[in-house]
Amino acid sequence: MQVLIAQLINGVSLGSIYVLLVTGFNLLLLVAMIIHFSYPQVVVFSMYVAWVVLKYTGNNLLLGVLAAVAASILMNVASAPLFQKVMQKRGEVDINSTMVLSMGIGMIITDVLSHSFNKGFPVAFPDALGGSRSILKAGLISLTMGQVVALGVGVIAVSAFFLLLYRSRAGRAFRAIAEDPNGARLVGIPLLSTGFASYAITGLLGGVSAILLAMLIGSASPGLGEQVAHKVLAVSIIAGLGNLVGGLVVGLGLGVLEAVVQGYISGSWSNAIAFVIMLVVILVKPKGIFGVKL
């Protein structure tokens, strides 16, 4: 029982980060109409930016957090014209060609991280970030600062995002474009600038995720982005591409599943087992558990 509770805590906190990432991924898919497969790599790059800033400012936490968020937003907004150019050249929305562009961005990030930071070795975040600080310990159950913050901030960020989506002018335009881009254009919604806003908002979500990941796992490596990217893509497909509510459920589910496997079977097998289970799900429900929303 204690193991289960401990692993549920682990799972939900990791899952809330997956939820943030898959929400950003889905928003780009729905509004900017791109498959930004490498979005998690942008997030991991932002973790590295935070690491560098922490290192050279004597662990100034505020600057570290701001730097990660700024890096993520900047990377996303800077890549927006590239994606939009590719789509314009094709004369129509072409999700496949944007996916190739996204993979290219991902590979460049991975290469830069493995050559230019810490000689390619994984970077460890300083204790000052406080992610591993213990808040509660009872038997096998322990609660760290990183877990509490990941869950708390995750819930706040996702709620704020849904509030924006359902209660604001921009959110209304996002939903209209997601449902029918052509129809949105006919009623006067500017597709380019609204799409641009979605890059900025996913950048913000990504920056927040970067800090939460840094606190929760305490380290980052050049290969982390790709690993997370596979999971985010898988979660989005399993939930149903573009299905925001589905992504919420499946993102949390994957976090819990991984944690439970780690607790009861083996930590080193958690990825493989999670992917086997997802494979089975996708065989049974090819359009995702909650249905594709594109």
Place this chain on the structure above:
Amino acid sequence: MAPSDVLLKVDDLSVSYGHVQALRGVSLEVRTGEIVVLIGANGAGKSSLLETVLGINRPEAGSITFKGRAITGMAADRVVRGGISLVPEGRGVFAAMSVLDNLLLGAHHNLSNAPANLRRVFEWFPLLGERKNQLARTLSGGERQMLAIGRSLMAAPSLIMIDEPSIGLAPIVVATIFEIIVHLNREGYTILLSEQNAYKALKCAHRGYVLETGSVALTGTAAELLGDPGVREAYLGA
């Protein structure tokens, strides 16, 4: 209302989609206070004309002037902001969004006046007010047409373009929709309408243009067109 100055002027407009020429040198005028109808068969270029005015298609030749300002090739969101709104063919209602959200989408560039405009739309279409929190997918075809018209009003336009309002609607509903169009015109809205249902449309319009394979075949007052033997044969089934 007495038709007076020219609100919209389309001059020698040509539009192609790849190798297909949709419009060949179309010229027309809409004056303030008028209902003008575009008549033509499927594929004659009615929708292409309306969408080009809105800024969806880029013309290869010709010009579009609205309120004396050139709007040729202007992006659709700027044209809408400038005072033209379109009620698209097939309504273009967002089925997964609430009635209220659909209406507010029309006010995307005019949000500060949205409360007052909403009140007016709900006065004219009480049904939309009753169902404002329902998803648009729960509305019938006629109700969706009302929603699409209401949405276009939220932008406080000077010119409303309505693309095939009667398509897919039961005759009794069509009659209601045309009553609404006449009513809007009496309230001061200028309306450019495209319609295959030529009789109904000409009955409520001031003037009309007959489009055939992308060019204007005939133009005149609604009464002239209703009396024209060619029009009667081709579009009125008489």
